[in-house]
Amino acid sequence: MSTSPENPERALLAWLKDRYPVAQFVEWAEHKTVPVGRGAFWYYFGGITLFLFLIQVGTGILLMFYYKGSADTAFASVRFISAKVPFGWLVRSIHAWAANLMIFSVFIHMFSVFFMRAYRKPRELTWLSGIVLLALLLGFGFSGYLLPWNELAFFATKVGTDIIGVIPVIGEPIMYVLRGGEEVTGSTLPRFFALHVALFPALLTLFMAAHLFFIQLQGIHEPDAWKTQPEQRKTMPFFPHFFMRELLLWLITFNILAVLAVFSPAELGVEADPFSPAPAGIKPEWYFLSTFEFLKYMPAHIGPLEGEEFGLLIISLGFLLWCLVPWIDRGRSRTMTTVVMVGGMAILVFLTILTYLGYVA
């Protein structure tokens, strides 16, 4: 290999090799494989989520150039971004749409991992870190929704934080801290902004690094059938085969984002007025609709608990069970596996129906 200035690419590689274990990384990358089979398509959604997150980081930084996170200035600054900043509308619309697509993609990723039973030993921590990532992304969505400081976001945040306040013992203090007082006011906005651009990104980086580290360390989950029928085992190299296919999907996803941004740009609505009555039809973002709808169906009281408290208890228990799935289904009992799979399917159907009901309500 020539290291002459005439071949700068190789010269750079040689320079790196002199200093870092590049060869080891290259060798690891060359030998990294991805299973090929019927469920292989679903493997791409982890990467699509990552891609959308990177778009969020990029567009989020651009928005921060102009966004002013206080109740007096937030709405006007977002309006300025949409109306005056060159391509501001595009950046904001892509940020809003990518957020929705990212959460949609992460749900697909989670349920595909679940139905492929990829949560089992030794990937329990990958599963748990994934759930934390989902929770953080929902937190991103919830905190980001308020930032334009418009009427819908204001009252949706009020409803959302009201729900948090219902949680016994810890609910009210959490609600108080989130709101910066008893009610959603101008004090709430800087808190949500801080969560959205500082705390959540820091935590997300940490857990995403752990999630990806676990995946690289343990490799991508292979179908269970391959253990008993190793002759069926078929893989493709991560580089370049899988990577090129992922890239293809990234390009398509990016184009979908552009189409959505042009034909359905993010709306701004009316500036929030804490003293005005709540407008009719206040709804949270679609990914919170199922929870919102579920709590709506709760009666006023169930036993000693208030209806909403009981509903949140059920949701919390369900969430806890979902976290514990790797320990509930260890692959030792066919019956347990069937129960868990049927349970997962029921949850998926339940969430879909409630989201639909919430959407049309």
Add this chain to the structure above:
Amino acid sequence: MKGFVTALLLACVALTSRVKADDLSGGECLECHLEIEDPITELWKDDVHAHAGIGCDGCHGGDSTKDDSELAKRSGSGYRGQFTPRQIVLSCGGCHADIEYMKARKPLLSVDQLEKYWTSQHGKLLAKGETRVAQCVSCHGAHGVREVNDPKSPVYAANVPATCAHCHADAEYMSEFDIATNQYDEYAQSVHGKALLEKNDVRGAPACNDCHGNHGAAPPSIDAITNICGTCHSYNAELFLGSPLAPGFKEKSLADCVACHGKHLITHASDDWLEDEPGGACRKCHETGDEGSDLALYYADTLGSIRQSFDEIDELLARAEVKGMDVTEGEDYEQAARQGLLQARTLIHAFSKPVMEEKVTDIAQNQAAALEVGYAQLKAFDDRRRGLAISTLLLLLLTIGVAIKIRTLPPLE
């Protein structure tokens, strides 16, 4: 034990009602009237005087310390019994017109009611011996007098029209006074009546007393009309009084505002009033082709043209908004123009073309800016679509390139 508890409860109830009666002024007069279940005592419980330490003897005289009726009303006790209308006015005025007395008890309450009353049509007639006119009790009630801001009071703003109508809408009662009795019906259909009676706008909408006065109630003179309407519509009044029409109205004894807007049946003013058609407000005095008629036509055409432009703006902004474009800036300009139109309608009262022209220019500028935003947003949408087409093409080329690259990769084992 059960009997003891029941007795205790009954004692408590009795004590409570006793305490309530004791809270009211009235002394032994009240005690007796309570015993005979006189309906007056029920009204007295809500009377402001009863809670202000003024007892029955405050108006009726007598000795309220005596529990015997004969002794209480005995000669020399000052007992006055029932009042004639004139005595009512003098009795109420005895305290309410006494500056020192009122200063010590209710310093913020004015003390000119009696003085004003004698200037009112009611007071003048009473002074002449006509007893069927309204006096204090007719409007405020006798033994259940409440604060003016108490919604149950007959003189609470929202109740005033009905209180006045009690007599003034009674055709039989009014027949001897030669007064129309349709004021209430007309008022109820007017903008003021709807605002007060339907929307309960007690702070904004005028009731009868806001124009006619309350204690000094009388039909306003022609000279006073602009001032009366101008109490609320001050800018309109100022413009009119400074307009070239004001001297003409005065000369011809026309009732300023009332000449165009009417009295009790005041409806929303409409741009149609300016049209040169029978029934138009200006046609009441002006003939087609005269200076006033030309000015009215100018107003009608100008305002019509402004309204038409709003239709165009609305349609344009809606078209851009449906495409997802941000038209808030255009809406701001439109809002400013609409505000300008409101002001222009007020400026009609100046009856001056140059004054209107200045405002119309301002409106036109805002309307033009709103249209500009609408067209710019539609163009921006087309630009976005073109940009999307180009970027889609580039992304498609890239996607095809990657797909070709995938096909050229070594086959999987």
